[in-house]
Amino acid sequence: MRRLVSLGLAAVGAIGVVLALPARPALAQPTHPLGNFSVNQAIELALHPDRVAATAIVDLAELPTLQERPAVDVNGDGKVSAAESAAYSTRTCNAMAGAVALRVDGHRVPWSVRPAGFAYRPGSAGLHTSRISCTFDAAADLARSVIVDLVNGYRADRIGWREITAAGHDVHIVDPPVPARSVSDWLRSYPADLLGSPLDQRSARLQVEPGYAPGVGATIHLSRGDPVSRWVAAADRKLEGLVGGHLTPFVGVLAVLLALVLGAAHAALPGHGKTVMAAYIAGRRGRPRDAITVGAIVTLTHTGGVIVLGLLLTATASLAGEAVLSWLGVASGALVAAVGVAMLGGVLRRRSSAHHHHGHSHGHDPDHHHGHAQAHDHDHHGHSHPHSSRRARRLSLVGMGIAGGLVPSPSALIVLLGAVGLGRTAFGVLLVAAYGIGMAAMLTAAGLLLVRVRDRWASRPGRTLARLTALAPTGTAALVLCVGLGLAGRAMLGVVH
Amino acid sequence: MRYRILMVGLAAILLTGVGAVFGLRQGASPTANTAEASSSLPPGQAPVGQLAGSIARAQEHLRAVPRDYVTWAALGSEYVESARVTADPTYYPKAEGALRRSLKLRPTGNPAALVGLGALANARHEFAAARNLAHRVLRMDPYSADAYGVLADAQTQLGDRPAATEAIQHMLDLRPGLAAYARASYDLEQQGRLGDAAALMRRALTDAVDPPDIAFCRYQLGELAWRVGRLGDAETEYSAGQAADPAYLPLLAGHARVAAARGHTAAALAGYAELTARYPSPGYLIDDANLLRATGQPARADQQLTLAAAALRLFRANGGTDDLGAAQLALAQGHPRQAVLAAEREWSRRHFADVADVLGWALHQSGANAKAIYYARKADVLGARNSGYLFHLGMIELSLGRHEDARRDLSAALALNPHFSPLDAPLATAALHRLGPR
Numbered sequence: 001m002r003r004l005v006s007l008g009l010a011a012v013g014a015i016g017v018v019l020a021l022p023a024r025p026a027l028a029q030p031t032h033p034l035g036n037f038s039v040n041q042a043i044e045l046a047l048h049p050d051r052v053a054a055t056a057i058v059d060l061a062e063l064p065t066l067q068e069r070p071a072v073d074v075n076g077d078g079k080v081s082a083a084e085s086a087a088y089s090t091r092t093c094n095a096m097a098g099a100v101a102l103r104v105d106g107h108r109v110p111w112s113v114r115p116a117g118f119a120y121r122p123g124s125a126g127l128h129t130s131r132i133s134c135t136f137d138a139a140a141d142l143a144r145s146v147i148v149d150l151v152n153g154y155r156a157d158r159i160g161w162r163e164i165t166a167a168g169h170d171v172h173i174v175d176p177p178v179p180a181r182s183v184s185d186w187l188r189s190y191p192a193d194l195l196g197s198p199l200d201q202r203s204a205r206l207q208v209e210p211g212y213a214p215g216v217g218a219t220i221h222l223s224r225g226d227p228v229s230r231w232v233a234a235a236d237r238k239l240e241g242l243v244g245g246h247l248t249p250f251v252g253v254l255a256v257l258l259a260l261v262l263g264a265a266h267a268a269l270p271g272h273g274k275t276v277m278a279a280y281i282a283g284r285r286g287r288p289r290d291a292i293t294v295g296a297i298v299t300l301t302h303t304g305g306v307i308v309l310g311l312l313l314t315a316t317a318s319l320a321g322e323a324v325l326s327w328l329g330v331a332s333g334a335l336v337a338a339v340g341v342a343m344l345g346g347v348l349r350r351r352s353s354a355h356h357h358h359g360h361s362h363g364h365d366p367d368h369h370h371g372h373a374q375a376h377d378h379d380h381h382g383h384s385h386p387h388s389s390r391r392a393r394r395l396s397l398v399g400m401g402i403a404g405g406l407v408p409s410p411s412a413l414i415v416l417l418g419a420v421g422l423g424r425t426a427f428g429v430l431l432v433a434a435y436g437i438g439m440a441a442m443l444t445a446a447g448l449l450l451v452r453v454r455d456r457w458a459s460r461p462g463r464t465l466a467r468l469t470a471l472a473p474t475g476t477a478a479l480v481l482c483v484g485l486g487l488a489g490r491a492m493l494g495v496v497h
Numbered sequence: 498m499r500y501r502i503l504m505v506g507l508a509a510i511l512l513t514g515v516g517a518v519f520g521l522r523q524g525a526s527p528t529a530n531t532a533e534a535s536s537s538l539p540p541g542q543a544p545v546g547q548l549a550g551s552i553a554r555a556q557e558h559l560r561a562v563p564r565d566y567v568t569w570a571a572l573g574s575e576y577v578e579s580a581r582v583t584a585d586p587t588y589y590p591k592a593e594g595a596l597r598r599s600l601k602l603r604p605t606g607n608p609a610a611l612v613g614l615g616a617l618a619n620a621r622h623e624f625a626a627a628r629n630l631a632h633r634v635l636r637m638d639p640y641s642a643d644a645y646g647v648l649a650d651a652q653t654q655l656g657d658r659p660a661a662t663e664a665i666q667h668m669l670d671l672r673p674g675l676a677a678y679a680r681a682s683y684d685l686e687q688q689g690r691l692g693d694a695a696a697l698m699r700r701a702l703t704d705a706v707d708p709p710d711i712a713f714c715r716y717q718l719g720e721l722a723w724r725v726g727r728l729g730d731a732e733t734e735y736s737a738g739q740a741a742d743p744a745y746l747p748l749l750a751g752h753a754r755v756a757a758a759r760g761h762t763a764a765a766l767a768g769y770a771e772l773t774a775r776y777p778s779p780g781y782l783i784d785d786a787n788l789l790r791a792t793g794q795p796a797r798a799d800q801q802l803t804l805a806a807a808a809l810r811l812f813r814a815n816g817g818t819d820d821l822g823a824a825q826l827a828l829a830q831g832h833p834r835q836a837v838l839a840a841e842r843e844w845s846r847r848h849f850a851d852v853a854d855v856l857g858w859a860l861h862q863s864g865a866n867a868k869a870i871y872y873a874r875k876a877d878v879l880g881a882r883n884s885g886y887l888f889h890l891g892m893i894e895l896s897l898g899r900h901e902d903a904r905r906d907l908s909a910a911l912a913l914n915p916h917f918s919p920l921d922a923p924l925a926t927a928a929l930h931r932l933g934p935r
Contacts, residue, residue, distance in 0.1 A: 062811055066804055125811045158775065194591055194594045197556070417558070418564070418565065
């Protein structure tokens, strides 16, 4: 909405104040991405054990160059003599050195300044641009653990490209916040990127440690991960490609299949906390039906959640997707923990009622006449099945299902947003549904498998096993609680950051 | 068990079948996806407030979903807005790139991209192109408030006042808000209803949230106060604007003008020096040069005019046309005949009040008073109640010996705003003095 208001105002601004100096570099790529009146600066820092060296470059576009002309050609004879240009570059470098503040552990360190060159270059419309280089040097003890701060306040009110680079020579910069090499080749070729805002790096804080890491600046760390994660990531990209690409019936089928598989893969990957549900089903002597119930609820919650969040993100630009995901993660973890608490409470209650021989009832639950769980429900003591417990069990199942589906898979969300952006909303919803079904299938399958395995084990005679089985509900409840707290805690970290 | 497997199998076939149907329905689709080379630069600080945030989000979103034509169109429009807010024209090519990308992905049925291109054309002073784009969008979607906004701005500049008013009315009906109020206010101002215009701009101000929008409204309120000579009120508004957004440069020009009117020449020159250093636009440079010349600094005035000429040359080198600016520069340099030629070219493109005023004054300066009076009257009719226009009209009438008319119009100019120009206001007073009481 706001974006539309601004859109309107843009034009009013153009009328009320004929401010804009229109340019049409569609015809010819401009030398300066920030226009013909920009003052562009680059500072290249080299950190040595005993000093900080810097090369500062100022690149003036056509109009500032012309504005500065009287300051260069002091005697006004229309020519720039060697003496005039030397005087001008000395003055400029001194002014810049005064405005570029270097601090080592918070103490301002003065630069010694040496001008390194001044030259005019041909620019647009028969005008000139100019380039001034300066060399700065400062003595500093960097052969220890120190913080080096640089703040560039030179001509801070001018529009312009500003970059800072830093490289360590025989010292090590820990997690450098700035790159080691200039992205603009020291203001010679500015990157033209529709999706990049102009570089405006005015300060850098470098943590320096003694050590040998020659010339290493910010490098991109690609976390490669295990083969499965890599494969899933590749499949994610493939699906996003399919959504954006040319749609044929074959591609449609392929996209749905891929979404199913991806959903399953995401549910199977560790760290999603969804696998805890399988353990829950097994520990709570669940039946195949429970596994299917949870699966269905996961599908519904996940599909609905992704769609609601996707629509919210499309409708409002002010919503930050990551923050919402983090909060949902917290909610999901809390829900799992709550289920864990409920389970623990149920187990303890049953324990105490068993000891006091109160409310001792067997097999009142008609559900128990079905399924594999029936056989050993009567094996041991301490089980009461009043109706409230049954409802609590249902609620726990629903809670687990919701917790499993509450946090939308980022890849599903991206697929939906991509589809909405391309006007293929319904197709996106279908893929998200397929995604949820895949997830549910994987969770259900895991649950069923565990139920099977447990039944096999339980059918074997043996006292140790009987005792273990007796302990299982407490253990599962504790596990569910712990995992829930862990998930909520981890998601909370994301919220805080 | 077998039954269940059958059910699952059937469900899977059904699901994939629906997918296939989507594939069938969406037959013709955009061309193959090209990999997006996007260097991940840290976000700049240039645009402020919400705008920067929504630009960053759109950029991030498009890196993930590079074929989303809706977001490309929105990003393009936001770049146009950034150019206005930061006075940085390099957002124009970026805006054009983003909007054209959107159109390439979705060549038909993409009104958002066309509206963005229309706003961009207005910003580049290509008003006829903007009008045509707006008409194209309105044929597609007659309820597009944004298209009416583009149309209103274009028609205003092209001099078709009724069409502009109608477009603004549509906009007010469809989506009353900051953009519509601001335009309606400007429309009222053009009709000479300055009080109503100010009231509407105050209403727009209550809708403004982002600092640059607040600064914009304050600046306009300051201008309205300035036009009727209320210097104190104008200054209050400019200061309030600067408090909201110190980076909004027109406010500096406002302050400098008020300082000059108050006779604080040094402060005015300092203000202009800062303004033109930060934003060397031809208009500000010419204003500064005129003031410098009036205060006996012809060498510095010439320097500023050299810069203005260079700025216009760069503008033309980039494919723009601004003959109004060229005419104003020629007048400031004392070349009235060149000014006439440039102003006539501009007048053939658009019948805007400023153009008529400059053309009339240039004709007067080159001695063609009989022709000059036609355009001076035209300017007065097109842009109601402007002291500068009235002064020019009165001086032309004086040259033609129409003393009664001259006395009336020069008095009106001074009555409206006794400080309208530090150079011209004393001339008007002197002329009236020579004419004597009637």
